[in-house]
Amino acid sequence: MFEIEIFTKKWFKNSHGERVLSDILGIGIKRVTKVEYSPLYVIDGDINSAELKTIALELLCDKIVENYVVKRHCECDLKPVVDSDVSVIKVWYKKGVTDTVSESVVKAVKDLGIAKEVKVKTGHKYYMRGKATQAVLDKIATKLLANTLIQEYKTI
Secondary structure, X not given: OEEEEEXXXXXXXXXXXXXXXXXXXXXOOOOEEEXXXXXXXXXXXXXXXXXXXXXXXXXXXXXXXXXEEEEEXXXXXXXXXXXXXXXXXXXXXXXOOOOHHHHHHHHHHHHOOOOOOEEXXXXXXXXXXEOOOHHHHHHHHHXXXXXXXXXXXXXX
């Protein structure tokens, strides 16, 4: 199982992240100073690294403004050691909830000529810069980022 994360290149605007920051400020949270957003795709199937690269480059990211990272997917994310001022919120659909984007990705993978059976799960990853407590992250997640009836979130 692999996770593909799509990043906006540094010299381009991360508009979705900026909108989320504006929403965070709108609910009165001032401790978050910047938000970066990345779409996530978990690909499960017997596919090789060349096929993963094709899926990422030809299907999931815009080569002009985005890059991607592929890593083995682990349900047990560890806190990033990169920066103590950065918190992460990941949002996924709950099991049993229809994920129409994942269904489209599965079809598009076949259209790329990759005949192997794959399962896809889509999610969202938000990098929050600032000194946010767990309570603040939970408030952001439940008020702005996740519909807790159909989605689950995890803070890292």
